[in-house]
Amino acid sequence: MMKSSKEVNNEITRREFVKNTALKGAAALAIGAGGIALPDSAGASTQKISSKTITEAVRETRVCRTADVVVVGGGPGGIGAALTAARSGADTVLIERYEHLGGMGTGGLVTIIPNLSDFSGKQQIAGISQEWIERLEKREATDYPKKEHWGTEDPKLVKYYQNRSFFNVREKRVLYSAHIDAEISKCILQEMVEEAGVKTYLHAWGTEPVMDGNQVKGVIFESKSGRQAILAKVVIDSTGDGDLLPYTGADYESSIDKTLRIANLSFSYWIANVDLKKYDEYKSAHQKEIMEQMREIRKAGGHGGFMTSNLKNQESLVWVFPRYPNKSQVDVEELTRVEFLGRKEMLITHDYYKKNIPGFDKSFIVLTNPQLGTRGARRVVGEYVMTEKDMDSNKPLEDTIAVFPDVDRGRKSLKSPVTYMPYRCMIPKKINNLLVACRAFSSNAIANNFFNYIPHCIALGEAAGTAAAQAINTNVDLRKINVKTLQASLKKQGVILPD
Amino acid sequence: MSFKGTNGITRREFVKNTALKGAAALAVGTGGIAFSTSARSAETSKITGTTIKEAVRETRVCRTADVVVVGGGPGGIGAAVSAARSGADTVLIERYEHLGGMGTGGLVTIIPSMTDITGKQVIAGITQEWIERLDKRDGADYPKKEHWGSDDKELVKYYKNRSLFYAPDNRVGYSAHIDAEISKCLLQDMMEEAGVKTYLHSWGTEPIMEGNKARGVIFESKSGRQAVLAKVVIDSTGDGDLLPYAGAGFETQIERTMRIANLSFSYWIANVDLKKYEEFKGSHVKELTGMMREVKKLGGTPGFMTSNLKNQESVVWCFPRYANKCQYDVEELTRVEFLGRKEMLITHEYYKKNIPGFEKSFIVLSNPQLGTRGGRRVVGDYVVKKEDMKVKKPFNDTIAIFPSMDKKNPLMYMPYRCLIPRNIDNMLVACRAFSSDAQINDAFNLIHHCICFGQAAGTAAAQAINEGSDLRKIDIKSLQASLKKQGVVLPG
Numbered sequence: 001m002m003k004s005s006k007e008v009n010n011e012i013t014r015r016e017f018v019k020n021t022a023l024k025g026a027a028a029l030a031i032g033a034g035g036i037a038l039p040d041s042a043g044a045s046t047q048k049i050s051s052k053t054i055t056e057a058v059r060e061t062r063v064c065r066t067a068d069v070v071v072v073g074g075g076p077g078g079i080g081a082a083l084t085a086a087r088s089g090a091d092t093v094l095i096e097r098y099e100h101l102g103g104m105g106t107g108g109l110v111t112i113i114p115n116l117s118d119f120s121g122k123q124q125i126a127g128i129s130q131e132w133i134e135r136l137e138k139r140e141a142t143d144y145p146k147k148e149h150w151g152t153e154d155p156k157l158v159k160y161y162q163n164r165s166f167f168n169v170r171e172k173r174v175l176y177s178a179h180i181d182a183e184i185s186k187c188i189l190q191e192m193v194e195e196a197g198v199k200t201y202l203h204a205w206g207t208e209p210v211m212d213g214n215q216v217k218g219v220i221f222e223s224k225s226g227r228q229a230i231l232a233k234v235v236i237d238s239t240g241d242g243d244l245l246p247y248t249g250a251d252y253e254s255s256i257d258k259t260l261r262i263a264n265l266s267f268s269y270w271i272a273n274v275d276l277k278k279y280d281e282y283k284s285a286h287q288k289e290i291m292e293q294m295r296e297i298r299k300a301g302g303h304g305g306f307m308t309s310n311l312k313n314q315e316s317l318v319w320v321f322p323r324y325p326n327k328s329q330v331d332v333e334e335l336t337r338v339e340f341l342g343r344k345e346m347l348i349t350h351d352y353y354k355k356n357i358p359g360f361d362k363s364f365i366v367l368t369n370p371q372l373g374t375r376g377a378r379r380v381v382g383e384y385v386m387t388e389k390d391m392d393s394n395k396p397l398e399d400t401i402a403v404f405p406d407v408d409r410g411r412k413s414l415k416s417p418v419t420y421m422p423y424r425c426m427i428p429k430k431i432n433n434l435l436v437a438c439r440a441f442s443s444n445a446i447a448n449n450f451f452n453y454i455p456h457c458i459a460l461g462e463a464a465g466t467a468a469a470q471a472i473n474t475n476v477d478l479r480k481i482n483v484k485t486l487q488a489s490l491k492k493q494g495v496i497l498p499d
Numbered sequence: 500m501s502f503k504g505t506n507g508i509t510r511r512e513f514v515k516n517t518a519l520k521g522a523a524a525l526a527v528g529t530g531g532i533a534f535s536t537s538a539r540s541a542e543t544s545k546i547t548g549t550t551i552k553e554a555v556r557e558t559r560v561c562r563t564a565d566v567v568v569v570g571g572g573p574g575g576i577g578a579a580v581s582a583a584r585s586g587a588d589t590v591l592i593e594r595y596e597h598l599g600g601m602g603t604g605g606l607v608t609i610i611p612s613m614t615d616i617t618g619k620q621v622i623a624g625i626t627q628e629w630i631e632r633l634d635k636r637d638g639a640d641y642p643k644k645e646h647w648g649s650d651d652k653e654l655v656k657y658y659k660n661r662s663l664f665y666a667p668d669n670r671v672g673y674s675a676h677i678d679a680e681i682s683k684c685l686l687q688d689m690m691e692e693a694g695v696k697t698y699l700h701s702w703g704t705e706p707i708m709e710g711n712k713a714r715g716v717i718f719e720s721k722s723g724r725q726a727v728l729a730k731v732v733i734d735s736t737g738d739g740d741l742l743p744y745a746g747a748g749f750e751t752q753i754e755r756t757m758r759i760a761n762l763s764f765s766y767w768i769a770n771v772d773l774k775k776y777e778e779f780k781g782s783h784v785k786e787l788t789g790m791m792r793e794v795k796k797l798g799g800t801p802g803f804m805t806s807n808l809k810n811q812e813s814v815v816w817c818f819p820r821y822a823n824k825c826q827y828d829v830e831e832l833t834r835v836e837f838l839g840r841k842e843m844l845i846t847h848e849y850y851k852k853n854i855p856g857f858e859k860s861f862i863v864l865s866n867p868q869l870g871t872r873g874g875r876r877v878v879g880d881y882v883v884k885k886e887d888m889k890v891k892k893p894f895n896d897t898i899a900i901f902p903s904m905d906k907k908n909p910l911m912y913m914p915y916r917c918l919i920p921r922n923i924d925n926m927l928v929a930c931r932a933f934s935s936d937a938q939i940n941d942a943f944n945l946i947h948h949c950i951c952f953g954q955a956a957g958t959a960a961a962q963a964i965n966e967g968s969d970l971r972k973i974d975i976k977s978l979q980a981s982l983k984k985q986g987v988v989l990p991g
Contacts, residue, residue, distance in 0.1 A: 047555070049707065049709065049714055049715075049728065050560070051560060051563060051728070052559070052560055053557040053558060053559055053560055053726075054557070054558050054560060054707055054715075054717075054726050054728075055555060055556070055557055055558075056555065056556045056557075056558055056717075057555060058552060058553065058554060058555050059552070059553045060550040060551070060552055060553075061550060061551050061552075061553055062549065062550055063546075063547075063548065063549050063550055063551060066548070098867075099832075099836050099866075099867070099868065099869050100836070100865070107867075181861075183766075183862045183863070183864065183865055184844075184862070186840060186865065187840045187841070187843070187844055190836075190837055190840055190841075194837070200833060200837075201829055201830075201833055202829075202832060202833040202836050203829055203832045203833065203836075203869070204829055204833075205702055205719060207719050207724065208724075210546065210551055212546065217546060218546075218551075220551075220553075222702055222704050222719055223829035223832075224738060224740065224826075224827035224828070224829055224832065224874075225827065225828055225829040225830075226743065226744075227704065227705075229550075229551050231546065231551075241721060243721065246723065269680075270863075272769060272814075272863065273810050273811070273813065311861075312861075313770050313859045313860065313861045314770070314861060316770065317769075317863075329721075330721040330722065331721070331722055332698055332699075332700055332701055332720035332721055332722040333698075333722075335596075335699060335700045335720075335721060336697055336698055336699040336700065336701075339596050339597070339687075339699050339700075340687055340691070340697075343683060343684045343687055344684070344687075346684070347681075347684055362810045363810065364678075364808075364809075364810045364811055365680045365681070366680070366767075366769065366814070366863055366864065367680065367863065367864050368597070368680055368683065369596075370595075370596070370604075370867035371596065372596050372700070377721075
């Protein structure tokens with residue numbers, strides 16, 4: 001016991017603290033200082049320390065809440081999952097590591113929801129992606145090709161839209177792809193979870209599942225309030241990287257061919273106060289010079305090329321998004337290395353632009369990605385593993401829960417313009433009460449490479465959240481839910497599915 | 500369990516691989532990711548409604564070091580750089596993807612009050628180094644050196660108009676506006692040059708304790724739960740996150756009227772035509788006051804600061820304060836984030852619609868870290884109390900001098916002992932959780948204060964390890980001499 005404990009009015013020792021907390025029970029959590037829960041074995045009463053491992057003693061970890069569904073990760077997958085679970089009547093908790101929602105779509109500065117329509121111009125992904133865009137629209141915070149132009153091959157329009165954004169055109173056809181505002185999106189997503197009645201914990205890192213054999217029973221999360229647990233009937237892993245998988249004993253794969261897009265991390269940043277008019281004038285009159293300059297930047301260790309914001313009043317903002325090959329995107333060593341390298345090369349790049357490229361003379365770096373851009377890591381081995389064979393097939397699966405336009409494979413895409421996603425690709429083999437709704441869905445590297453963007457993850461999340469609520473409502477296992485009912489619910493929510 | 504695909508790895512095989520390869524494998528990418536050998540944490544023995552019982556577990560030690568610093572904010576920066584420069588093998592663990600804490604991610608892009616009322620600089624060291632490095636990239640703005648201490652009315656007016664930090668108390672002082680993004684880059688340069696091993700995206704959650712001795716730290720990351728063993732652990736988490744687990748005493752009481760009782764949700768508005776705004780302001784003082792009242796009535800936040808940095812003429816900074824029950828309660832942090840964003844939209848909408856100069860503005864950035872000001876305060880070997888502000892004599896173990904707003908007692912001395920948690924060994928607290936009452940904490944927990952605490956803690960830790968002595972028993976005169984050599988201003 002601390003001698004000092006009596007000396008100061010509000011001083012609390014660990015033991016007293018824990019005792020207080022325990023006496024007050026779970027309901028005390030919300031009451032501020034007194035409600036902070038630290039586990040009973042707050043001290044890491046280590047039994048043995050060696051240079052290779054430490055032995056942590058048995059500990060009691062406080063359950064701060066129970067729920068029907070707990071979703072780990074508030075990125076696109078988690079947003080989709082939490083919203084639909086809550087809207088379907090499930091008591092839903094969302095745990096997010098950062099201080100905002102939206103994941104890569106906001107904090108990662110991947111401010112683009114691409115490939116919503118197929119080549120014919122038909123919108124295939126709607127649901128919550130569409131809802132997000134419509135809410136942004138009300139605040140003039142999104143930009144995309146006009147609806148009447150989706151699918152057009154008119155060379156003039158194609159050229160116009162291509163010039164506007166890399167994401168607007170594939171195979172000389174205009175697509176529905178939307179640039180979105182990161183900050184307004186954070187606000188809108190928070191409105192959506194509040195309206196749906198989702199209980200959200202920000203600044204909370206969901207680190208491990210609570211397991212009982214092969215049954216998932218909840219999640220442990222770390223926060224400024226200490227280590228705590230949430231018990232739930234269904235856990236949805238929307239961590240992006242499948243962070244819960246190794247702890248559940250689920251199988252997963254992680255091989256990625258180095259040539260694939262998803263093999264790269266991104267370190268994105270925005271440059272502000274750019275005179276784009278001046279730049280465009282220079283560009284059109286000095287094409288050769290600018291090519292040479294881009295070569296020179298790369299030689300200096302920087303990064304050539306950028307995208308424009310396209311959003312209203314953001315005419316002086318450009319977005320730079322260098323890619324970084326790496327050994328693993330779930331290795332803390334690699335994440336740190338790329339952050340350091342990214343910042344170094346950012347300065348090289350910006351110094352060069354400022355000095356040499358007209359329009360950038362008064363520019364400054366306004367923002368680096370609050371989350372590093374991650375693209376590919378663990379992929380669960382689920383009840384169905386998506387591969388390129390499924391991309392080549394034009395036949396819906398019985399348990400299709402999403403239709404994704406296939407637009408990034410050139411002529412192959414023209415042959416099979418949509419891909420059907422089965423519910424089973426979110427169910428880990430052998431593990432119960434767990435769904436994976438993020439880019440860790442069950443797929444080989446190639447299928448993952450094409451379908452792990454923002455709208456894809458939202459769509460997977462929508463299906464997972466809806467399925468979880470249905471399983472709980474009908475009191476059946478996640479594997480045994482009535483798929484037709486699930487599909488009907490998704491359609492009602494605005495998800496586009498085959499008839 | 501079956502092996503799925505070429506690279507499909509089951510938990511058991513995974514753990515086996517990891518164990519066989521040993522600690523050195525960590526850096527080798529996928530194969531090197533370390534999960535604790537009892538990766539399946541949740542061999543939960545018992546689940547009740549209110550607790551779960553976690554089984555005994557082996558947690559992998561990924562590294563040993565002399566000094567491990569938890570938190571890469573101002574305190575952690577000071578501690579890690581000075582420990583490493585003093586020869587200690589130093590590890591820095593940072594939760595976010597950048598260094599600088601409140602000074603960068605918190606958008607508290609201000610290093611204030613480094614001079615006393617005479618204009619003499621009393622805070623230098625790593626703070627000064629940071630600013631000088633920024634200077635080379637036009638990344639800082641502050642009153643000219645020859646003006647520090649001046650009470651010339653014109654100058655005071657000029658600087659006051661430029662920033663509320665430049666001429667407090669009608670005297671020009673040395674306070675610097677700093678660039679957040681450039682700072683992140685410079686701080687990382689400093690870590691690398693000093694040879695600090697940094698882990699970003701790493702949440703240092705618990706100390707490893709052996710009785711009352713801290714032996715290292717457990718941290719969570721995408722690589723799983725791991726441990727770093729060290730001879731000295733420095734808590735630079737801001738909130739004293741390690742204290743409850745260490746069994747250290749701490750205080751939390753803060754009067755509601757204090758600055759540190761508030762959280763901040765800061766954000767930047769870009770594309771503002773400040774010239775137009777200034778013109779409007781100059782000729783419509785009364786209307787503007789009325790408008791600010793209206794913003795407030797609507798639930799928004801009146802007032803903003805200008806960036807002052809080169810080429811950032813169109814950026815303004817809003818920094819609303821939020822009263823709260825506790826700044827380390829995840830419930831409260833979430834509540835204030837939600838409220839902050841709501842009120843940000845209200846504020847910006849009003850500005851855009853009604854205030855000349857803001858018509859084409861947009862919100863470019865909200866703080867990547869919520870602004871925290873007051874959490875736990877360790878009960879140290881010496882608790883700095885408000886009465887100490889009146890003491891004119893330096894402590895024997897003074898490790899920093901802070902300018903004070905108290906005219907009669909313009910200098911505040913800080914003792915080394917306020918960094919040492921009572922009854923705990925091998926641990927220092929170098930952040931705003933230093934041992935202090937709420938009043939002292941309120942006055943002296945800003946960016947540069949924390950850097951100073953860090954610089955003293957890191958230097959002391961390295962010295963203790965070099966001398967082979969306890970942190971409490973190091974030669975204070977040597978510590979002070981080392982700090983002076985590093986550019987820290989001390990008495991005498």
